[in-house]
Each structure stands twice: as C-alpha cells, then as structure tokens.
Amino acid sequence: MEWTREExxxxxxxxxxxxxxxxxxxxxxxxxxxxxxxxxxSGLLNDxxxxxxxxxxWHVFYQSFPFxxxxxxxxxxxxxxxxxVHWHSRGLALTPDNEYDSHGAYSGSAKQIGDRLxxxxxxxxxxxxxxxTPFQLGAWMNQNNQVTKLKQPLFRNxxxxxxxxxxxxxxxxxxxxxALLGAQDAKTETGHLALWASDDLQDGWHDVGLTNFTPxxxxxxxxCPNLVMIDDHAVLIFCPQGLEQKITHYDNIYPNTYIIGDxxxxxxxxxxxxxxxxxxxxxxxxxxxxxxxxxxxxxxYAISWVGLPDINYPTDEQTWANCLSQVKxxxxxxxxxxxxxxxxxxxxRDPKGTKVFSNRTSIIDDHAGQQCExxxxxxxDQTGVLHLAANEDLSASLQIQFDTNTGALTVDRSRxxxxxxxxxxxxxxxxxPAHQDLKLxxxxxxxxxxxxxxxxxxxxTLRYFADQQHQKIAFAQPINATGxxxxxxxx
Amino acid sequence: MEWTREExxxxxxxxxxxxxxxxxxxxxxxxxxxxxxxxxxSGLLNDxxxxxxxxxxWHVFYQSFPFxxxxxxxxxxxxxxxxxVHWHSRGLALTPDNEYDSHGAYSGSAKQIGDRLxxxxxxxxxxxxxxxTPFQLGAWMNQNNQVTKLKQPLFRNxxxxxxxxxxxxxxxxxxxxxALLGAQDAKTETGHLALWASDDLQDGWHDVGLTNFTPxxxxxxxxCPNLVMIDDHAVLIFCPQGLEQKITHYDNIYPNTYIIGDxxxxxxxxxxxxxxxxxxxxxxxxxxxxxxxxxxxxxxYAISWVGLPDINYPTDEQTWANCLSQVKxxxxxxxxxxxxxxxxxxxxRDPKGTKVFSNRTSIIDDHAGQQCExxxxxxxDQTGVLHLAANEDLSASLQIQFDTNTGALTVDRSRxxxxxxxxxxxxxxxxxPAHQDLKLxxxxxxxxxxxxxxxxxxxxTLRYFADQQHQKIAFAQPINATGxxxxxxxx
Numbered sequence: 001m002e003w004t005r006e007e008x009x010x011x012x013x014x015x016x017x018x019x020x021x022x023x024x025x026x027x028x029x030x031x032x033x034x035x036x037x038x039x040x041x042s043g044l045l046n047d048x049x050x051x052x053x054x055x056x057x058w059h060v061f062y063q064s065f066p067f068x069x070x071x072x073x074x075x076x077x078x079x080x081x082x083x084x085v086h087w088h089s090r091g092l093a094l095t096p097d098n099e100y101d102s103h104g105a106y107s108g109s110a111k112q113i114g115d116r117l118x119x120x121x122x123x124x125x126x127x128x129x130x131x132x133t134p135f136q137l138g139a140w141m142n143q144n145n146q147v148t149k150l151k152q153p154l155f156r157n158x159x160x161x162x163x164x165x166x167x168x169x170x171x172x173x174x175x176x177x178x179a180l181l182g183a184q185d186a187k188t189e190t191g192h193l194a195l196w197a198s199d200d201l202q203d204g205w206h207d208v209g210l211t212n213f214t215p216x217x218x219x220x221x222x223x224c225p226n227l228v229m230i231d232d233h234a235v236l237i238f239c240p241q242g243l244e245q246k247i248t249h250y251d252n253i254y255p256n257t258y259i260i261g262d263x264x265x266x267x268x269x270x271x272x273x274x275x276x277x278x279x280x281x282x283x284x285x286x287x288x289x290x291x292x293x294x295x296x297x298x299x300x301y302a303i304s305w306v307g308l309p310d311i312n313y314p315t316d317e318q319t320w321a322n323c324l325s326q327v328k329x330x331x332x333x334x335x336x337x338x339x340x341x342x343x344x345x346x347x348x349r350d351p352k353g354t355k356v357f358s359n360r361t362s363i364i365d366d367h368a369g370q371q372c373e374x375x376x377x378x379x380x381d382q383t384g385v386l387h388l389a390a391n392e393d394l395s396a397s398l399q400i401q402f403d404t405n406t407g408a409l410t411v412d413r414s415r416x417x418x419x420x421x422x423x424x425x426x427x428x429x430x431x432x433p434a435h436q437d438l439k440l441x442x443x444x445x446x447x448x449x450x451x452x453x454x455x456x457x458x459x460x461t462l463r464y465f466a467d468q469q470h471q472k473i474a475f476a477q478p479i480n481a482t483g484x485x486x487x488x489x490x491x
Numbered sequence: 492m493e494w495t496r497e498e499x500x501x502x503x504x505x506x507x508x509x510x511x512x513x514x515x516x517x518x519x520x521x522x523x524x525x526x527x528x529x530x531x532x533s534g535l536l537n538d539x540x541x542x543x544x545x546x547x548x549w550h551v552f553y554q555s556f557p558f559x560x561x562x563x564x565x566x567x568x569x570x571x572x573x574x575x576v577h578w579h580s581r582g583l584a585l586t587p588d589n590e591y592d593s594h595g596a597y598s599g600s601a602k603q604i605g606d607r608l609x610x611x612x613x614x615x616x617x618x619x620x621x622x623x624t625p626f627q628l629g630a631w632m633n634q635n636n637q638v639t640k641l642k643q644p645l646f647r648n649x650x651x652x653x654x655x656x657x658x659x660x661x662x663x664x665x666x667x668x669x670a671l672l673g674a675q676d677a678k679t680e681t682g683h684l685a686l687w688a689s690d691d692l693q694d695g696w697h698d699v700g701l702t703n704f705t706p707x708x709x710x711x712x713x714x715c716p717n718l719v720m721i722d723d724h725a726v727l728i729f730c731p732q733g734l735e736q737k738i739t740h741y742d743n744i745y746p747n748t749y750i751i752g753d754x755x756x757x758x759x760x761x762x763x764x765x766x767x768x769x770x771x772x773x774x775x776x777x778x779x780x781x782x783x784x785x786x787x788x789x790x791x792y793a794i795s796w797v798g799l800p801d802i803n804y805p806t807d808e809q810t811w812a813n814c815l816s817q818v819k820x821x822x823x824x825x826x827x828x829x830x831x832x833x834x835x836x837x838x839x840r841d842p843k844g845t846k847v848f849s850n851r852t853s854i855i856d857d858h859a860g861q862q863c864e865x866x867x868x869x870x871x872d873q874t875g876v877l878h879l880a881a882n883e884d885l886s887a888s889l890q891i892q893f894d895t896n897t898g899a900l901t902v903d904r905s906r907x908x909x910x911x912x913x914x915x916x917x918x919x920x921x922x923x924p925a926h927q928d929l930k931l932x933x934x935x936x937x938x939x940x941x942x943x944x945x946x947x948x949x950x951x952t953l954r955y956f957a958d959q960q961h962q963k964i965a966f967a968q969p970i971n972a973t974g975x976x977x978x979x980x981x982x
Contacts, residue, residue: 011509012507012508012509012512013507013508013509013510014507015507015508015509016503016504016505016506016507016508017503017504017506017507017508017510017511017557017558018502018503018504018506018586019504019508020508020511020512021503021511021557021582021583021586022583024580024582024583025569025581025582025583025584026582027582028579028580028581028582028636029581029582029635029636029637031635066508066512067508078516082981086980086981088519088981089515089519090516090519090520091512091515091516091517091518091519091520092512092513092515092516093516095509095512144520144522145519145520146520489577490573490577490579
C-alpha cells in the first residue's frame with residue numbers, strides 16, 4: 001500500500017473507530033506478533049520515549065502511528081510495568097493536537113520532578129509550504145497518568161541549527177535542568193549534540209553549546225542522544241546518520257553507537273576522558289534509537305527500537321510494524337559496555353517447559369517453538385552451525401555459524417523466510433576470543449531474536465520472518481555444548 | 492451523560508479513532524480498573540460469549556459497546572488464554588455489520604467443529620418502526636482467529652415465540668447439533684428455554700420444543716441458558732427475569748440461577764431428575780449471564796458477567812463499565828454446586844508479597860492493597876467483622892460480618908464508597924453451618940471482590956468503589972483465625 005502525504009498526516013479524528021478496531025485486531029492476531037515484548041497496539045511503532053521510573057512503576061512510551069505500517073502522524077503511547085518485563089498499555093498519552101506538534105509529537109524523554117512526571121519532546125510543525133520548525137515542548141503527567149501540555153514551547157532551534165533539532169533528553173545536574181538534543185549545523189549540515197540549560201525547567205532555557213565528545217565528524221545528523229551514568233562512567237548513546245565507515249564500521253542503514261567517558265562537564269558541554277570513537281551498541285540488523293536512563297538506585301537501563309528508519313518489514317502488509325527490545329541492564333567491565341537481561345526476565349520461564357542438555361548435542365528440540373530462551377555454552381575449538389526456527393531438515397532456519405577455534409560468530413538470516421533490507425546484507429559477524437568457550441543467551445519471540453554473547457559483552461538483535469511452524473532448534477552436526485531451553489510466557 | 496437512541500446505535504465507522512483512543516486510555520488508567528480480570532478495552536462490557544477451547548487455547552468473547560458506559564450497538568471482543576487466567580486481547584471479532592445483526596451482534600456460544608470454531612449468536616435486527624426480529628446466526632473462526640459470517644440466518648423466532656428469543660448455546664449430542672435458547676411465549680409472555688436441532692449445523696434447523704425442566708413459572712423471560720455436564724449431572728444455568736420471590740428468593744434485579752438434573756433428554760427436550768427449584772448461583776450483588784461449558788477433558792468451567800442489566804455503576808462517569816469474573820471450575824458434591832478458582836490462579840501470587848498469620852488476629856495488613864487474595868479460616872463459635880479495603884480507623888470499608896456460632900455471614904457494601912444499586916439493598920446474607928470453622932477465599936481486584944465460602948459451596952461476587960488509598964484488612968477486634976495474604980500480579 002502506498003501512502004500519500006495527505007493520508008499520513010490526516011488528523012486522528014478523521015480515521016474511523018471501526019478502522020482502528022480492525023487494525024488493532026490485525027496486530028493482535030498476527031502470527032508474527034511479539035508476545036513478550038512491547039509492540040504496537042496497531043500500526044507502526046518506532047522510538048522508545050520517556051523511559052523512566054515514577055509513582056512506584058516503570059514507564060516507557062513509544063512513537064506510534066496507529067493507522068498503518070508507515071511513518072505518519074506520530075503520538076506517544078504509554079506502557080507501564082512494575083518489573084521492567086510485564087508491560088501494560090496505558091494508551092494514548094501525547095496526541096499531536098496543537099500548533100507546535102501539529103505534524104507529530106516526536107521523540108523525547110521523561111523525568112520525575114516533584115510528584116509529577118515531566119515529558120519533554122519535540123513538536124514537529126510544518127507550515128503550508130512544508131517547511132519544518134522543531135519546537136521543544138513540555139507536558140506534565142500526574143499520578144493518574146493524565147497528561148497536560150505546557151501552553152508554550154520551551155525553546156526552538158537557534159539560527160545556526162537547521163530544522164533537524166530533536167529528541168531532547170532531560171537531565172538534572174547540580175540543581176539545574178539540562179536538555180541534550182540531536183542537532184544539525186545549518187551551514188555545514190553536520191551532526192552534533194546540542195546542550196541547553198534552564199534553572200527552573202519551564203522558562204529561561206538557554207544554549208550551553210554543542211557538546212565536545214569526539215574529534216571525528218558525526219555525519220549529517222545525530223538522533224536520539226542519551227547521557228547515562230554506568231558504573232561511574234559517563235556514557236553517550238546516540239545514532240549518527242551518515243557516519244563515515246572509516247570511523248566506525250557498521251552494516252545497517254544507520255548505526256546506534258556509544259562512546260564512554262570519565263565524566264560529563266555540563267557547564268562546558270564536554271565529555272571528559274572520551275573514548276572518542278563510536279562503537280556499535282548492537283551487532284545485529286535492527287537496533288536503533290535506544291533510550292537509556294538511570295533508575296533511582298543508579299542502575300542504567302536501556303530499551304531499543306527494533307526497527308530502522310527507511311526500512312520496510314514483511315509485517316507492513318499486515319498493517320503493523322516493529323517492536324521494542326527487552327530492557328537491558330548496562331554495565332562497564334574492562335572499559336567495555338555490557339548489556340544484560342534484567343533479573344525479572346527469568347520470571348517468564350515456564351517451569352513446565354524447561355529442557356536441560358549436555359555433552360555432544362545435535363537436536364536441542366524438535367518443537368522448541370518460537371517463544372523461548374536458549375542458554376548455551378559451546379566448548380572451545382569447534383566450528384558448527386546452530387539452526388533456530390528451523391524446519392525438519394534444517395534447510396530453512398535462522399543460522400548462527402560459530403567458530404570457537406579462531407573466534408568468530410555470524411548470524412545469517414538469508415534462509416529463514418521473507419527477506420528484510422537485503423540491500424544491507426543478510427549476515428552480521430562478530431569476533432570472539434580464540435580458543436574459548438562461547439556463552440550464548442538467545443531469546444526468540446516469534447519474529448524477534450535477541451542474542452546475548454558472553455554475558456552481554458556483545459548483543460545481536462534482529463527481526464526474522466519464519467514460517468511459525470518451523471520450530472526446531474538444532475546443531476547441523478553434534479557439538480560439545482551444555483545448556484537449557486525454556487519456554488517463555490506471554491506478558 | 493444521557494445517551495440518545497441514535498447515539499447508541501450509531502455505526503462504529505461514525506465514531507472517530509481519536510475518540511476511541513481516548514476512551515481506551517480512560518479505561519486503561521481508571522483507578523478502579525481491574526488488573527487481573529477481563530475488563531472492557533473501552534466502553535461497556537456485558538455477557539461473556541463463546542467460552543470454548545480451540546486451537547490449543549481457551550477463548551472467551553465479551554459483549555462490547557466500545558464507545559461509552561451504555562448498552563449501545565454491541566459487538567464481540569475476543570480474549571485468548573493458555574491457562575484460563577492470563578487473558579490476552581485478540582480484538583474485535585464480530586461486528587454488527589449486516590441486515591441480520593444490524594442492531595447488535597448479541598450473545599451466543601462457540602464450539603470447535605472440525606478445525607474451526609463455530610460461533611452461534613443472536614443478531615438483533617430492528618426495522619424502521621423499531622420492531623425487532625431476533626435472527627440466530629453463525630460464523631466460522633479459523634486458526635488465525637479470522638471470522639467469516641454465514642450469509643444466511645440459521646433460523647429466527649417461530650410465531651409462538653416473541654421478539655425475545657436469544658443467547659443460543661450450541662451443543663452436540665449423538666451426532667446431532669442442538670441449540671438451547673432463551674425464549675418468551677408470545678401469547679402468555681412467559682419465559683422458557685427453547686431447544687432447536689440440526690443434523691448438519693448450517694441447514695435444516697427445526698424446533699424440538701420448549702424444554703421441560705421445572706414445573707414452576709420462570710417469569711417473563713429467561714436469558715443466557717447453559718446446559719453443562721458437571722460430575723455426571725446435567726445442570727442448567729440460566730437467568731430468569733421476573734421470577735417470583737416465592738419460588739426462589741433473590742435480592743438482585745434479576746437472578747442468575749441453576750437447576751441440577753440427572754440427565755438431559757435431547758429428543759424430548761427434558762431435564763430428567765430435575766431439582767425443579769432454581770437456586771442462586773452467586774449470593775453477591777452483581778453476577779449475571781454466567782456462561783459455562785465442558786472442556787475437552789469434561790471439566791465444567793464457568794465465567795460470569797459481573798454487572799447487571801438496568802443497573803448503573805460509578806465508573807460509568809469514567810466512560811467504562813463492568814468486567815468478567817474469574818473462571819470458576821464447577822463440581823457437584825452432596826447434590827450441591829461448588830464453584831472454585833482454577834488451579835492456575837495460584838500463579839498470580841507474588842512470592843514476595845505473602846503474609847501468613849495465625850491465632851488471635853486483629854490487623855491482617857495495614858497496606859494489603861486492593862489486588863490480593865486472602866485465604867482465611869475463622870474458628871467456630873465467634874462473631875466479628877472483617878474489614879476489607881478499609882481506611883485507618885475502619886470507618887470506611889467493605890464489611891464481612893460473620894457468626895460462626897449460629898452460622899451466618901453478611902457482606903455489607905454500604906460504607907465502602909460510592910453506592911451501587913441501593914434500591915436493591917446494600918447487604919447480602921447467607922447461612923452457614925452452625926458451630927463450624929468458616930473458610931473464606933477472598934479475591935480483591937480494585938473494585939471487584941470474589942468471596943468463595945467453604946471451598947466454593949457458596950460464592951459472593953460484587954463490585955465495590957472504595958478510595959484506592961483504603962488498603963487495610965483487619966478484624967474489628969481480635970479473632971481466632973489463621974490464613975495467608977497474597978499480593979497478586981497483573982495479567
């Protein structure tokens with residue numbers, strides 16, 4: 001289905017309730033639908049927004065176009081959880097309904113201030129000639145989850161920043177409020193991180209300056225910046241668009257990267273002790289727009305959009321698209337970022353659906369299904385292929401090719417089903433330590449695979465679109481491996 | 492808000508998607524909202540429909556008017572579960588969209604036939620003069636939950652039955668299909684159960700006759716009949732409207748009752764060995780339209796509408812209304828019907844939120860919350876009051892007054908918060924065996940209480956509308972009692 005601009009930006013009140021009910025039922029009943037991840041109630045989901053802790057619960061919102069699998073007029077849909085795993089819909093939270101967000105309530109963040117949650121986001125406004133103005137906007141959410149927008153914008157792009165000025169992350173430091181934003185220099189058309197500050201949140205926002213965090217050019221734009229403290233390191237997580245491959249190699253259309261520093265100097269907008277070179281946050285096919293924040297106890301958590309701008313997915317035809325990743329707990333060990341499932345993920349394991357295996361293993365499970373967790377240790381000095389979501393003779397599967405001799409792992413989604421973004425390749429490869437055991441923790445959720453390598457030292461996240469009857473998990477030939485397979489419950 | 496007839500019967504495509512999204516968010520965020528029961532995604536919920544097992548899952552649908560807390564144009568909304576406890580929305584399943592169900596896809600049942608689920612329901616049709624014709628309709632649901640309606644009605648009311656002819660329960664016996672329906676004699680305006688039969692389901696439906704199951708008059712109409720086998724007894728569960736109090740005493744506007752028989756003679760439409768006098772299925776304030784069926788293993792399960800026709804509830808002002816009960820497993824012991832929580836209900840217990848108490852107990856928990864299960868044994872020969880959802884000084888609470896000396900229990904909702912259906916009284920009382928311990932299993936879900944007495948020999952189900960900050964559970968004075976309190980998780 002081709003969407004015209006007019007259709008994509010049609011006000012929500014001009015769509016019918018019957019149409020929406022049918023779209024919701026289509027998403028509910030899709031065979032490829034996620035069952036323990038956040039997914040759109042209908043239509044398209046993109047960036048996670050407002051990931052926060054407030055009023056004894058975890059909150060995350062997602063960018064939503066409820067009326068189809070296209071990037072149309074965006075709103076914020078609200079999800080709430082008490083354990084970072086079981087998420088429950090709290091419905092439409094931010095609607096594009098005024099002059100400043102007329103063409104989309106775009107991405108942003110949330111932070112508890114007093115007994116309310118402050119939502120800071122980018123209002124996308126276009127005039128009659130389709131010229132864009134990005135307004136940085138605020139709204140309060142009370143303890144009943146009711147949202148009231150501020151009447152006036154907090155600030156807009158200064159002259160030297162183009163229309164690409166968005167995704168504010170609200171931070172508090174030393175009694176002041178700061179906003180970190182993705183920004184494009186109007187003259188040079190290069191990507192930057194802008195830092196703004198305010199004493200009282202609502203008024204007097206002023207430009208601190210562009211952030212110093214790397215000597216390298218960051219392409220033509222940076223989206224979705226996050227500054228987060230991880231084990232006493234200041235870490236920037238962000239999405240540079242148009243980043244040169246010689247700076248950081250990446251395979252996806254746009255990468256989602258991070259840079260580790262010692263600390264962040266808010267007054268001078270500088271990441272001190274920066275590692276300078278962006279590193280891929282996820283080595284899979286589909287992670288973008290990751291949002292991270294520090295919980296009240298200081299722990300850093302992240303959640304990602306599993307989907308990419310300008311990429312189509314097979315479920316588009318079913319009128320819905322994309323999902324969020326599971327929440328990942330972030331740590332730094334030996335100067336490297338680790339991402340791990342949160343503790344409560346183990347509560348999804350169905351005690352009746354556990355299978356333990358050891359020694360020379362070939363078939364792990366003929367009917368593992370596609371809603372499971374596989375924990376696996378593959379002994380050193382072997383090569384082989386692990387087939388996931390496979391048919392009986394393993395001719396169709398999601399392949400993990402491993403070599404624990406020289407140390408290499410490749411995920412190959414070329415033979416699993418409908419292809420996705422073939423232009424950007426059908427394999428993703430990482431290096432492993434040579435001659436060492438390989439630990440894999442693999443989550444399958446019908447059309448999503450999350451592969452945590454060696455306790456989260458590396459993560460590969462990807463969508464796959466297999467026949468849902470292809471439920472076998474097996475090695476191509478017997479392999480020295482031990483592990484457990486768990487069936488996982490719906491959330 | 493007053494609803495005009497025109498507003499109530501406005502086609503779904505004339506409501507806007509924005510309106511529906513706001514209604515869904517309002518239901519999602521209501522402080523009184525149920526968190527582990529089936530509740531409307533928006534608007535009003537009434538009868539459970541199509542309770543069945545199909546395609547490795549449990550299914551139940553509910554009567555829905557999605558656009559407000561009024562009995563408007565009804566559809567079927569679909570819920571699915573693998574354990575009878577964790578239900579997940581599968582969205583709009585039957586829409587009122589043709590000549591035969593133009594004024595509502597009314598209640599009915601579902602049954603697996605071959606590899607599909609057959610939905611049998613009443614289409615509510617009204618002509619321009621608002622004269623009603625009740626059509627009995629069919630639809631097939633496939634393994635992807637897609638519903639296709641039959642083009643022609645199965646049958647309509649014969650001349651001797653008035654417009655009140657609805658709620659077909661589809662049954663299969665000895666290679667034939669049968670439908671049991673609520674029916675009103677056109678001439679005498681009395682309530683009956685009609686039995687119809689067909690050899691091949693789609694054609695040739697014929698009238699077997701009115702069912703013989705009691706010598707007493709059953710008021711002016713019977714709604715929602717179910718024939719179910721419980722421990723080798725044939726049991727009729729039904730809702731007589733206008734039943735004389737001298738036949739069966741009841742307090743609610745309409746009762747939901749049952750009659751136990753030895754067996755059901757389909758050829759002669761007769762409940763053999765009938766206990767004749769209807770007995771209240773639930774002794775609380777709010778159960779109606781219970782739907783029961785036999786699972787493939789023969790076990791009888793029931794689920795009830797918690798709500799009553801012609802009664803307003805405080806959440807009406809919040810644009811949503813009503814819920815379904817938890818699923819109850821049915822048994823017969825000593826000639827009496829027992830209703831018990833299904834086994835998987837224990838999976839809702841949060842292991843971190845358990846509290847055990849014994850001996851002379853006064854305060855059970857100062858902050859029990861309103862999402863919990865209380866299992867309690869009160870020793871014989873005591874009188875007292877148990878306060879649920881209570882404020883600090885117990886002046887506001889849902890009261891359970893008990894007397895294990897003479898044997899009596901009263902639930903009093905007059906002091907818990909906003910009043911409901913005051914016209915029909917604010918207390919419900921039952922008799923207990925004298926000089927015996929009293930076992931109570933009480934489930935609270937924010938605005939719903941389900942009280943199972945003595946292992947389900949009696950059940951009292953009711954809505955209550957307390958301040959959600961009233962979280963205390965305590966006896967008025969110390970009582971000899973033992974038990975456990977569990978916090979329960981959301982579904």
